[in-house]
Amino acid sequence: MTGGSLRLSAPSFWTWIMIAACVMLGVLLFWPILSVFIISFEDADTGRFTLENYIQIFTRRYYVSALTNTLIVGVAGMLGACLLGVPLAFCMSRFQLRGRTLISTMAVLTLVSPPFIGAYAWIMLLGNNGAITNALGAIGIDIPSIYGMAGIILIFSLKFFPFIYLMTENALNGINKSLEDAAENLGCSGWRRFRKVTLPLVFPAVSTGAIISFVLSIADFGTPAIIGRGVRTLSTIAYTQYTSEMGGTPTMAVTISMVMIAISMLALLIQRRMLAKRRYASSMTHKRQRAPLHGARSVLVHGVSYGIALAGMVPAFVVIWTSFLATNGPVFSGGFGLDSYRRIMAEAPDAVMNSFIFALCAVALIAVVSSLLSFIVVRRESFISGLLDLILMVPYLVPGVVMAIGFVTTFNSGWYNLVGTATMIILIVFIRRLPYGVRSTSSVLRQVKPSIEEAAIALGASPAKTFLKITVPLIMPGIIVGSLMSFITAINELSSTLIVYTASTVTMPVKIYLSVVDGEFGVAAALSTVLTVSTGLCVFLVFRLSEDREANFV
Amino acid sequence: MADVHLKRVRKSYGNVMALSEINIEIPTGTFFTLLGPSGCGKTTLLRAIAGFHTHDSGEIVVNGTDIGKLPAHRRNVGMVFQDYAIFPHVTVRENVAFGLKERKVPRAEITRRVDDILEKVQLAAYADRMPHALSGGQQQRVGLARALVVQPTLLLMDEPLSNLDAKLRVDLRRELRAVQQSMDMTTVYVTHDQEEALAMSDTVCVMYGGVIQQAAAPWEIYHSPANRFVAAFVGSNNFIPLVNGTIAGVPVPLAPGIPGNGAELALRPENLQIVTGTPPEGMVTLPATLDQVAFTGREVSVALHLENGQEVQAICAPDPALLGLPRGARTQLAFDPSRAQVFESGVTGRRLS
Numbered sequence A: 001m002t003g004g005s006l007r008l009s010a011p012s013f014w015t016w017i018m019i020a021a022c023v024m025l026g027v028l029l030f031w032p033i034l035s036v037f038i039i040s041f042e043d044a045d046t047g048r049f050t051l052e053n054y055i056q057i058f059t060r061r062y063y064v065s066a067l068t069n070t071l072i073v074g075v076a077g078m079l080g081a082c083l084l085g086v087p088l089a090f091c092m093s094r095f096q097l098r099g100r101t102l103i104s105t106m107a108v109l110t111l112v113s114p115p116f117i118g119a120y121a122w123i124m125l126l127g128n129n130g131a132i133t134n135a136l137g138a139i140g141i142d143i144p145s146i147y148g149m150a151g152i153i154l155i156f157s158l159k160f161f162p163f164i165y166l167m168t169e170n171a172l173n174g175i176n177k178s179l180e181d182a183a184e185n186l187g188c189s190g191w192r193r194f195r196k197v198t199l200p201l202v203f204p205a206v207s208t209g210a211i212i213s214f215v216l217s218i219a220d221f222g223t224p225a226i227i228g229r230g231v232r233t234l235s236t237i238a239y240t241q242y243t244s245e246m247g248g249t250p251t252m253a254v255t256i257s258m259v260m261i262a263i264s265m266l267a268l269l270i271q272r273r274m275l276a277k278r279r280y281a282s283s284m285t286h287k288r289q290r291a292p293l294h295g296a297r298s299v300l301v302h303g304v305s306y307g308i309a310l311a312g313m314v315p316a317f318v319v320i321w322t323s324f325l326a327t328n329g330p331v332f333s334g335g336f337g338l339d340s341y342r343r344i345m346a347e348a349p350d351a352v353m354n355s356f357i358f359a360l361c362a363v364a365l366i367a368v369v370s371s372l373l374s375f376i377v378v379r380r381e382s383f384i385s386g387l388l389d390l391i392l393m394v395p396y397l398v399p400g401v402v403m404a405i406g407f408v409t410t411f412n413s414g415w416y417n418l419v420g421t422a423t424m425i426i427l428i429v430f431i432r433r434l435p436y437g438v439r440s441t442s443s444v445l446r447q448v449k450p451s452i453e454e455a456a457i458a459l460g461a462s463p464a465k466t467f468l469k470i471t472v473p474l475i476m477p478g479i480i481v482g483s484l485m486s487f488i489t490a491i492n493e494l495s496s497t498l499i500v501y502t503a504s505t506v507t508m509p510v511k512i513y514l515s516v517v518d519g520e521f522g523v524a525a526a527l528s529t530v531l532t533v534s535t536g537l538c539v540f541l542v543f544r545l546s547e548d549r550e551a552n553f554v
Numbered sequence B: 001m002a003d004v005h006l007k008r009v010r011k012s013y014g015n016v017m018a019l020s021e022i023n024i025e026i027p028t029g030t031f032f033t034l035l036g037p038s039g040c041g042k043t044t045l046l047r048a049i050a051g052f053h054t055h056d057s058g059e060i061v062v063n064g065t066d067i068g069k070l071p072a073h074r075r076n077v078g079m080v081f082q083d084y085a086i087f088p089h090v091t092v093r094e095n096v097a098f099g100l101k102e103r104k105v106p107r108a109e110i111t112r113r114v115d116d117i118l119e120k121v122q123l124a125a126y127a128d129r130m131p132h133a134l135s136g137g138q139q140q141r142v143g144l145a146r147a148l149v150v151q152p153t154l155l156l157m158d159e160p161l162s163n164l165d166a167k168l169r170v171d172l173r174r175e176l177r178a179v180q181q182s183m184d185m186t187t188v189y190v191t192h193d194q195e196e197a198l199a200m201s202d203t204v205c206v207m208y209g210g211v212i213q214q215a216a217a218p219w220e221i222y223h224s225p226a227n228r229f230v231a232a233f234v235g236s237n238n239f240i241p242l243v244n245g246t247i248a249g250v251p252v253p254l255a256p257g258i259p260g261n262g263a264e265l266a267l268r269p270e271n272l273q274i275v276t277g278t279p280p281e282g283m284v285t286l287p288a289t290l291d292q293v294a295f296t297g298r299e300v301s302v303a304l305h306l307e308n309g310q311e312v313q314a315i316c317a318p319d320p321a322l323l324g325l326p327r328g329a330r331t332q333l334a335f336d337p338s339r340a341q342v343f344e345s346g347v348t349g350r351r352l353s
């Protein structure tokens, strides 16, 4: 009844918006992906059709090892994240912990901080010249190297566990207590009950979180680039190939990109398949009481929970601490000082400015477009609106490196030549983060009764005017939260910007990456602190503005 | 201020036929009620008139012009919603002024007309409140004021009172009718409460399965229902099948031309009497067994069953003797055959007498 309600009354306005939305997604999303797809079948020199690029990827050692490395870090990062996220979720949902809000806030902060900051923060602690390495070295203990595979997996586990924690906790809280009681009553208790009853019930949530971690792990560029040393992954070699093929046709870079998209899609499909077989109707829940904690058990549970949450926050503490260390050039000269901040004021004011300007432009676009798109998705029941909903999943699956290569190979000539412009950076961030905006606005719009809009129409307001005067004010909370969420991800964007930036369009994440590569840890720390603080501020605002706090972040 | 004429209006959702061949004429100033069970197409018809969705074919003629192709915001049709649909982000006054602003009415006139209408619906004191600080009944009146203030050619209301408690419903019913009459506003009103329909309407239109069963004045709907569905839906009725012209072996005098089989006698509970002595002249009496007697104050409702097991409801004047009868008591049920109506069997069976 409600769905197609405005179909007749609004043939022109919303039909135009729908057409515009399709054109926009076609140009900014499908065209780049399609051109990447086509180029991957071209011979670099002759431009003829060939399968040679794919054959190389699956036969040449350089590529095969990157492919295996990618899969290994993806799977291991995902498992590591589960090992941290599931116990934390269990402790949080089953026991009376002190400082619950603190723990979940730390988890969210971990979630929103970019992984490359984690990578170099851990280097500063456990690297060859790291604080902990040196301290332990002084008392004669050698710790294994943080560089390479182990480091990447450590960073991914610590970075992505909050996805799993937040989703699993939500699911655990939703389990009907009677189910577990019934199991206990039937003689199944303790660990066995957890394995046989509880775990299967939260499996959909855990697996969704796990897939997100996997997709983000294989797409991440900064971490393997900073801490990987010899370990190459698909995203780092895509970047290297792209820079080395610069000028010519980037056939190998785009072929790698296609393989990355394929892996992400495959992961999503596998997860869907697994979920399809397990569908549990959840009934009205009989909420469980959280168990009180005493004695050794209390110490253990608190220790585990705070340990996990704090481990995720270590990078933030490290960069903030480091940013206030006195430096002399790239060397820390002992004691505290504001040298690093002075240096970024002198050397990288444009990086700071650019970051904010680009992010704000992208967010403004996202706010406008996502409110229009969510109206189409929520209010107009048609084939196309269903399709739009599905299409908006695509940006989640396309790694940033791939999106950027797609843009560069598409918008590179004639009047639509955007190579090297700020516009390109803004558009890439816009299209990649649009789904966040649409998701949060449409969830608010679903709560607004369509009859309120119909009342305005019946009173003579045109569809466009109804949208502006009635719908927009009512979904404003969703638009604001969506904008904050997209701002957080926009300002931290590294992987795509690194491909398309020029001297005049440097951003903070790019500058941080370059500084780390150059060993300028002080500058990197000061910039990271600026990023972390702006991100934290947005998180604070989302918490203030939204009732369902943590749910906004997963 | 408008006469409405629906001509052969059809609407289906996929293969669900929601409206089939709707033909209605509504003269100016009429309070026209659509009455029917859930899912019979009332809302669908109302929304087609308002323009919230297209109908498949047919015409919606208002004052001589077909508005069926006009977008909803240009139809000048007022609508009062079941869930009030008050704009939650602006005050009562701004809610009511919304349509006037859309029509570019001068500011001074807006103030005057809003004040007038708020007076009329007794909300003058609440003009500057936000909607969430109003009770359900007050919100409903804001919805009414908002629709009326623009003086629409036609006012549509979809179960506007169904979310309110019984007492408020009766009060608002009266207010609503008074306002409608004072403005002489052609009104299409949807309800599935038959009492509400009978009490308020000039014309009651009974719908079933997307088809109009009967459209007539309340008296006529109640006393001469066009078919078995209307007889069953409006007021209560006992339907007793005829077998070879008899009920449980007792012959019933029927008008000529009425078949002795495949027809049902419709007896309103208030037309049934329980007699203990000799039945009055001209009445048909049926032996019956008492199941339950319920005293509701003004009357006594009695449940019985006939010898063939058929259950029957009767409504009688309160009588201590009746209330004293034990469960299972044998008694006699009497009715005047001239007050009985005969219908063909089947949900929408034709009326035969």
Ligand SMILES: Nc1ncnc2c1ncn2[C@@H]1O[C@H](COP(=O)(O)OP(=O)(O)OP(=O)(O)O)[C@@H](O)[C@H]1O
Pocket: A001, A002, B013, B014, B016, B017, B018, B036, B037, B038, B039, B040, B041, B042, B043, B044, B045, B192
């Ligand atoms: N959007 C839709 N898609 C498919 N079928 C629908 C849709 N809307 C209504 N219907 C069907 O059309 C028929 C009429 O629905 P309608 O809402 O008009 O009933 P109604 O008389 O208003 O009922 P109620 O008294 O419950 O409000 C129903 O069978 C319903 O299931």
Ligand SMILES: [Mg+2]
Pocket: B042, B043, B044
């Ligand atoms: Mg209805």
